[in-house]
Amino acid sequence: MRRELWKISGHEGFYSGNMYTPMELDDAEYRLKPMNCPGHILIYKNSPRSYRDLPVRLAELGNVYRYERSGTMHGLLRVRGFTQDDAHIFCTPGQIEDEVVACIDFAEAVLKTFGFQEFKVELSTWDPNDRAHYAGSDENWNLAFSSLQRALERKGIAYKTIPGEAAFYGPKIDVKLVDVLGRLWQLSTVQFDFNLPARFELEYVGEDGERHQPVMVHRALFGSVERFFGVLIEHYAGAFPLWLAPIQAGLVPISERHHDYAKKVEAELKAAGLRVEVDDRNEKMNGKIRDFANQKTPYILVFGDKEESAGSVSVRTRAKGDQGSVPLADFIAKCKELVASQSTEL
Ligand SMILES: [Zn+2]
Incomplete structure (x- = not known):
């Protein structure tokens, strides 16, 4: 995608250490996309939106590319190019909690279907002493954090708060599953984002006829499809249940x-x-x-x-x-x- 887009999104500043060197094509500079969000944002922006259209939920199996040091690569579990089952939900601030709860339910249903029963949930937020790595105001970070917190409490889910582990654009809920050997794997994630809607000047027309800014939820259930398969193979030690076995x-x-x-x-x-x-x-x-x-x-x-x-x-x-x-x-x-x-x- 065009480098200009990554400048608007803030990835050029906050995330460039994970991105590959820009390349020059016919008309502009481009960078391999490390995330799908700006693409979905452009689709949202493509037509005028009213409060009646919200929430807008867009999903894709998107290929992303992130720089990993060669020593850290590990089978299917850590690769430089992978497929994210990625979705972005554009909604009003009043809809955010229900959307987050629905994402957690969806993640739980998917992981249980594949035979994982035990989960650990983390609520990752920013480190207020490390402002340089996070975009946005204190007020918005606190608001976003408390929305995620309320969603977890409504679900009665026990969680651990981890400061300094948020994405640069907002706090997130990470669902880690526990496999048969008791190992923890990070898979599903639900993130709250007020930053990208502001940076891309997203709008919807409210009930009052005025222009408002939507908020965004980023969510992935498998996370990386490749990594999910790696975890699944480990979990079953290759002995898949009949419905999952490649050769039955x-x-x-x-x-x-x-x-x-x-x-x-x-x-x-x-x-x-x-x-x-x-x-x-x-x-x-x-x-x-x-x-x-x-x-x-x-x-x-x-x-x-x-x-x-x-x-x-x-x-x-x-x-x-x-x-x-x-x-x-x-x-x-x-x-x-x-x-x-x-x-x-x-
Ligand atoms: Zn995203």
């Missing part, structure tokens, strides 16, 4: 003459919406089973003459091993039920 069933024909039946089984499972893979390499059956087992594939289906003539599959589950032969239709029905209920059972 591995198909193992015992010999080459069962390849036609393998195609039929594959087609039926795929038609039922399941993700499956046939191992039709010229390898020993036990080797194929071992390979699927090493990938922690939830189900391994083995079949030979007996299964083919009965229209069945011999089922092995990741947790319980060999379960014997099951009619294919029964296996499909069970999988559909487990996927629909997002069960962790097999």
Whole structure:
């Protein structure tokens, strides 16, 4: 995005240490975007807004680029270019608390869906002794902080206040989840912002017919999608529940003459919406089973003459091993039920 935009937003001053060197293109200087906010602000500004339009909620999976020192890069968990599930909500000051509460509910619902049960919440604010790193007046910072505080109290959520950890444009609520090994991961964030609306001179026409300035909420649920996947893989140690597993069933024909039946089984499972893979390499059956087992594939289906003539599959589950032969239709029905209920059972 044009460098001019980052000057208006304040990123040039407050955030340039995390940004890549400007590049000259045909008509102007540009910088890789470290955040999506100014883009959403331009969309908001593109048409006149009235109080009846608010809240305006804009969301995208946005690619952002932030400078990280090479020593700090770490697998999927810390990268220099990533995808944020980013949203910005433009609303009246009176709507802010409800919007923040709705964001916290949304974050909770998403994280619980993926199987995380335990969270720690932090309310990060500025350090009043370090004015140089934060934009805006004392009054606005106090107002923003108390709005977030009220939202948390309304939800009855216990939180810890962390001074000096806010974004330069406003305080934020960070939701950190606790994984199976008790490690903390920063994922969801809800931020209050009065600065960018002022810097970009955002407006809406109020009920009184006058021009007013909206406030903004920045929120991300996964945070970085790449990092979220990293955390998810760690949390399940690769053994995903059926609904999440990239390959839900591995198909193992015992010999080459069962390849036609393998195609039929594959087609039926795929038609039922399941993700499956046939191992039709010229390898020993036990080797194929071992390979699927090493990938922690939830189900391994083995079949030979007996299964083919009965229209069945011999089922092995990741947790319980060999379960014997099951009619294919029964296996499909069970999988559909487990996927629909997002069960962790097999
Ligand atoms: Zn933002």
